[in-house]
Amino acid sequence: xxxxxxxxxxxxxxxxxxxxxxxxxxxxxxxxxxxxxxxxxxxxxxxxxxxxxxxxxxxxxxxxxxxxxxxxxxxxxxxxxxxxxxxxxxxxxxxxxxxxxxxxxxxxxxxxxxxxxxxxxxxxxxxxxxxxxxxxxxxxxxxxxxxxxxxxxxxxxxxxxxxxxxxxxxxxxxxxxxxxxxxxxxxxxxxxxxxxxxxxxxxxxxxxxxxxxxx
Numbered sequence: 057x058x059x060x061x062x063x064x065x066x067x068x069x070x071x072x073x074x075x076x077x078x079x080x081x082x083x084x085x086x087x088x089x090x091x092x093x094x095x096x097x098x099x100x101x102x103x104x105x106x107x108x109x110x111x112x113x114x115x116x117x118x119x120x121x122x123x124x125x126x127x128x129x130x131x132x133x134x135x136x137x138x139x140x141x142x143x144x145x146x147x148x149x150x151x152x153x154x155x156x157x158x159x160x161x162x163x164x165x166x167x168x169x170x171x172x173x174x175x176x177x178x179x180x181x182x183x184x185x186x187x188x189x190x191x192x193x194x195x196x197x198x199x200x201x202x203x204x205x206x207x208x209x210x211x212x213x214x215x216x217x218x219x220x221x222x223x224x225x226x227x228x229x230x231x232x233x234x235x236x237x238x239x240x241x242x243x244x245x246x247x248x249x250x251x252x253x254x255x256x257x258x259x260x261x262x263x264x265x266x267x268x269x270x271x
Contacts, residue, residue, distance in 0.1 A: 060147035061267050062212040063139070063260075064203050064229060066221035067154035067161060067175065069098075070239050070257075071168075073131040076156040077111055080185075083122045086114035100224030100244045104155060104195045109188075112178065116187030120180055123159040130160070132168075133239075135257035140168055142261050149210045153202045155194050155225055172206045174198075200228035215268035220260060221245065234269035 068075045081090035090111045097107035140150050151172030154161050158175045165173040176194050179186040192198065199221075207214050219226065219233035222241045227248055230236025237260050238249035246252050253259035 058146050059216050059264075059267050060149075060212055061143055061264050062149050062151070062203075062207055062210055062214075062217040063143050063264075064151040064153060064172075064199075064206065064217065064219050064233065065136075066199075066223065066226045066239075067152050067164070068156050069222045070220055070226075071133060071136055071152050072164070073133050074129070076126060076130065076154075076160050077115075079126040079129055080115055080118060080122055080157075081111070083125065084115050084118045090114055097225070098223030099242050104225045105193045108155065108176065108193060108195075112185075112189055113187040115178070115185045118185045120159075120183050120185070122185075123157075123163075127160050127163045130164070133257055134255060135259070136168070139257045139260060140170075142264065144169070146264065148216075148264075149206065149212060151202065151206045153194060153199045153229065155199075171210070172202070174202050196225040196228040199226060200232045203229045203232050213268055218260065218263060218267065220257070234267060235263050237263065 065071045078091050081087040093107050093111050096102045143150050149171040154175035156175050158177050161175040176189050179188045179190045215234050217233040218235045219229045220237040220239050222239050236250045238245040238252040240254050
């Protein structure tokens with residue numbers, strides 16, 4: 057009997073091949089600076105919330121038109137469409153939770169037919185980014201909380217859940233899920249993930265056959 061699974065993915069460098077904040081930073085002229093901080097945060101060397109604030113501050117003054125420009129440039133990760141189709145074919149749900157930004161993820165969610173999604177929001181005044189976020193920061197613990205919330209909302213047990221990510225801020229949700237999968241993952245994630253795959257998200261599809269896992 058096929059079990060309806062819940063699959064929750066990170067966005068940047070997992071669902072998509074890019075880091076959205078770096079694409080925005082390119083327009084702001086701060087990509088190199090932002091990329092270095094992003095890399096350190098994903099390796100677990102920096103507190104995510106602090107690193108986010110530092111990176112977002114460099115975006116001040118960027119016009120909001122950057123969101124559409126960035127969305128048109130992002131590249132889907134190989135296999136993401138097939139993975140989502142497989143989960144939906146099994147009657148399951150797919151969510152994406154991101155330390156990136158709603159302004160781009162909202163567009164992606166529509167095109168990928170996501171069931172759930174959540175990300176940070178950038179503050180805008182007079183059509184320009186202020187260099188600050190608004191609302192709660194989507195950090196590691198928040199990602200885990202979203203997985204629990206979407207499990208409850210969908211009626212799909214955590215025993216039938218899988219979390220996929222690449223960076224240190226994905227580890228908490230991977231611990232909550234029945235199966236945690238590292239995708240092109242940083243060393244700290246590869247060490248702690250239940251499974252590790254690379255280059256093609258279709259490699260995660262066979263793991264669905266192991267759900268639900270029982271504690």
